[in-house]
Amino acid sequence: MATEKVENTDAKVSRSSSAVPPASDHLNSALIPDTLRLESTPAPDTRRPTPMLSRIRAALGRGDHEPNPLERLPRTYSEASIDDRISLFTAELCKVGGNVEPLVDRRSATTQIAEMLKARAATAVAVSNGVESLLPNAREYFAGQGFQVTPSLSEFQFDSSSGETPAEAYKRTLINVDAGVTTADYAIADTGTLVLVSGSEQHRLISLVPPLHICLLKQDSILPNLAELIYRVNDGPYSKTRPPLVMTFITGPSRTADIELTLTIGVHGPRELQVFICSQ
Amino acid sequence: MQDEIHTETFVENYRSALSNAQLQKALAIATTKFTLGRGMAVASVGDEWNLLRERAREIKEHSIANLDHYLGKFAAKIEELGGRVYWARDARDANAYITGLARDRGISLAVKSKSMMTEEIELNHALALAGVEAVETDLGEYIVQLAGERPSHIIAPAIHKTRGDVADLFSEKLHVERTEEIERMTALARRVLRQKFATAGLGVTGANFAVAETGTIVLVENEGNIRLTTSLPRVHVALMGIEKVIPRLEDLAVFLRLLPRSASGQKMSSYVSFISGVKTSPIDEGPEELHVVILDNGRVDILANEHLRESLYCIRCGACLNTCPVYQKIGGHAYGWIYPGPIGALLTPQLVGRERAENLPFASSLCGACREVCPIKINIPDMLLHLRHEIKEDAAARVPAPARASNRLGRRLEALGVKAWRAAMKTRRRYERSARMARLAQSALGNESMLFNRWTATRDLPPMAPRSFREEWESRMLGTNNSKDKEVK
Known part of the structure; x- marks a missing residue:
């Protein structure tokens, strides 16, 4: 392939790694655990460009000056009322196979979820931390209704006999769960998209691994469009020194069209997506 | 690795494609469906579509013109967020790093999402040689991998196969009762792959965009396999070409409207993930390690050629394939390497060597349909003409x-x-x-x-x-x- 082109200026990088990687210096430094690495290797010096960056600069024939910044994209305003946004969000999400229950009172949300689970003969359910703050005691309630409720990740212990970490035990448990309940931090009306930001909310696996994903959404978190969403998170969670570990956009259930371009639902993620929009 | 490039037999390749009646049927259906879907999705944006394309182009122009600056910024941010950056000069270099990593961590099973970059460097092959089983998890890629073939379309890898082909393949390779029901075949793949996800130690993905300002990797998909790949295994490796970096988070407000519409005719893909760094506490979800492998693999040479630099603006949506009168007839495999269609005719000679793929730039009627549908307004026809010129000049100089x-x-x-x-x-x-x-x-x-x-x-x-x-x-x-x-x- 492009290997013929190796006429290195940065021979150190490509040769040392070619055939026997574990012995090479740069790789070893990557393999040392963080705690040790801090002592043994200095922090990466960002002022001194790597050989590849120097070659890129040479290819561009560019000095090392800062580029003139791009103009900020104009913020798009939308006059759509909350009611308009709710109905647009509902219509768009339904088009791609999601279900929406608009304007549910919080107390009745818990009962409706329990009914849904019973109707699907679900026995095990996982509830994310965010749900607890929106529907206090939701976990207790579901347990009282006879469902097996997966504890949150922080309640898992290190198993010294098997060596299984809390994270591994949590994953193993979740794989056998029938439904996952999470909240969403935002929604985008004109594409029917839920936006889940990681933080205290551990949504990553609960919204993905079980075949049914139930999502709670506060009505005032529905934004008109993607541009507004990006604008909000850019000035919000992403303006902090440490951006959220993961932000996930969910638009409908998992789908594929890889066999004869025929739409098929539920290939790797949930087959069913149910949203409850909470009115207060 | 070399035998995976079949560009030199382009003429034989397309002749056999043209006489393959089943392929002709599959291509006609697929390209028509994609083209119609895209048309409707674009129409729903209205006049703003062209404005979006122009913005996207400006952003790409700016990012590529200042690539060293933004890449440096991105890499520094990734390290700040606890990830590791590896600068790979070429395929061998990148493969050595990843196989070395797997070996060191004692990993014997890797799950993979669809990534053109991993196809480009033949990572699966390298991992297999190192004793690591690499499983493709995108349904189309999984089918292609089971069949021992290569993808024929950037976003629909198994576009050349009928449901009957897949049924035969699954019953033979997975030892199950044969069924042509697409839902049942999909459910079967889900079951088999869940097992792999549950035990894999390494998750490998590409990157659709890399945001310099925030150190964010953006991944776009429909199936959920990328989300599983990036949340279940202990180690996440993301591979990206140097051209994937964009300056700011807000630029995604442009690209995420263009990409799904151009690729699959969706307003928004089912799942989009923004990943910034790795977990800092044991009670967080997600991988413990993130390694971002940034690859040159011939791209710096493209960058150095002012006439062809624009080839690096591509966001791999595949719209130019579906609309191309040549692709519609000869399909993806005929192009002889992983990038088919107009973008393949342009990129392949530059990446595998002009002398090895000298026919490809001529496999175009220069009708301009590719430029018309390109979300970044890449001027493919003009660059194909320029490549033709370079190839003719090179050939003249080579003659004894x-x-x-x-x-x-x-x-x-x-x-x-x-x-x-x-x-x-x-x-x-x-x-x-x-x-x-x-x-x-x-x-x-x-x-x-x-x-x-x-x-x-x-x-x-x-x-x-x-x-x-x-x-x-x-x-x-x-x-x-x-x-x-x-x-x-």
């Missing part, structure tokens, strides 16, 4: 001295022809006179003349009309019957 003389003669003849053409087209009178001479010559020499047999072997040379349009117009509309007209009647 004795052959060069006869070659020179050919080139002189060609130059003479062009000169004559220019002279003939200069005035109306000259044009009319040459047309008359050509008509005479054609009737005297016959249509299948030896003189034109290189041309007529693959094209029609239609007989010239007995009278020119202008003569016809004059006699019919103006009623001026001069002597020549009478002769013809």
